[in-house]
Amino acid sequence: MVSQRLTRMASQIVTRFAPSPTGYLHIGGGRTALFYWLYARGRGGKFLLRIEDTDRERSTPKATAAILRGLTWLGLDWDGEPVSQFARKDRHAEVAHQMLARGTAYKCFSSQEDIAAFRAEAEARGSYAVFQSPWRDAVSASYPDLPYVIRMRAPRNGETVIEDRVQGTVRFRNDQLDDMICLRSDGTPTYMLAVVVDDHDMGVTHVIRGDDHLNNAARHKMIYDAMDWPLPVWAHIPLIHGPDGKKLSKRHGALGVEEYQAMGYPAAGMRNYLTRLGWAHLDEEIFSTGQALRMFDLDGIGRAPARLDFKKLENTCGHQMAMADDAALLHELQAFMAVTGRSALSATQSDLLLEAMYCLKDRAKTFPELLDKAHFALTSRPIVADTGAQVALDTVSRGILQSLTLQLQNAQWTKTDLEPILNAAAAEAGIGFGKLAQPLRAALAGRTATPSVYDMMLVIGRDETVARLRDASQ
């Protein structure tokens, strides 16, 4: 009974996303969070959030809020309240002192000047040796009354081996790793210590993060070992690069997840694209979030950095829009309009848009495109014709429209009923259907690029159609 429960507890997957609140949610961070979320949620595990705010200079509540907003937009929900790493600093210090008591750490009284001098001297000799503290083996009787840091007593021989789910077995020679500082002289923890203590205390079983941390994993392992704590599963994923293959930076444009929202990419499209960026399951390209949850696995993560490709992002978003539920899409559109400072839709407009969604969603890749296609439904009389539409509404066309209007007045408003009427009107005028559709479009939407004329007529209804045609044919 007990062992059964233990087994179940042990198999419960716990992941955490641990951003530093120093800015918006970076696109790369968004993908990492997505991987965590997919992995945990796809296996009935937990997805926790920890805000790594130990750097008091750079951490802001505003950044934390922005990160939470970004995650929420991406549709990634987390369990419980976000944990503040800074709030746990006493616990970190406690562990550092436990390491001291266990002899796996020691007090180091070397000042930063001493260390700088050590490095300068090594460099002068042409070597790049890691810092070796003279206090590593000192007896406490010799301790001066000076501020000290607590350093890890790292093994100097042999190697530290990391088993990584993405990178495989990675070996580090211990003489390449220094006695890292765990507790600073002001008593605050370093990142190395804080991460390990928090992950352990939070019961984190799987750590997925950028491969810029791969080297750190060796240091983390030393702390786990020093405390006799069980190791988590590590998966170090390659960073996302810009379209030019260089590390993503400001000159690449959009870095923040919220910028993608503002550009009008649907969240489902972002999820699909980001999941597929650097991860693959055979030839699967377009999939729902539910399918992603079922398919996602650490084994499918690639080892080379992936480049951002906006064309593919757009294509993926187009598919996701077409797949989306009409009402849900309308809601997301409204959220998009709100964050980009557009005025809200009236009740009439949103009703109309909901009805029009079926003919809009598979023609748009982004919300601005959707809005553009929806112009005919959102605008109201008098319809303002753009230049192209004005050209289409020449005298002859207006005449044709005029007689068409008469026939539409009492027509049944279904496509089956409308089709013969429009076809007859074209035939009567001795023109092809295309020549009729063009002025019709102009009259109905004031534009020459619109959804199908039937769809527009069906959506706005008979009265509005007749009224718009009357306006235009006068």
Next chain:
RNA sequence: GGCCCGUUCGUCUAUCGGUUAGGACACCAGGUUUUCAACCUGGGAAGAGGGGUUCAACUCCCCUACGGGCUGCCA
């Protein structure tokens, strides 16, 4: 400098020793169409280079080149 990671069409990738190296995006050419978009058909397009191991290597090993990361009392 040292250590670590990476390298398949332009891009994302499949392949887990034996394939005409597949798919998607993008691109090009046709087609369809009621404009835009979409859609359909076809096309070009790849294993960084060099050594091994093996009957057989994109796949395993080594070297080189290139790219990236770490080398902080930042995270």
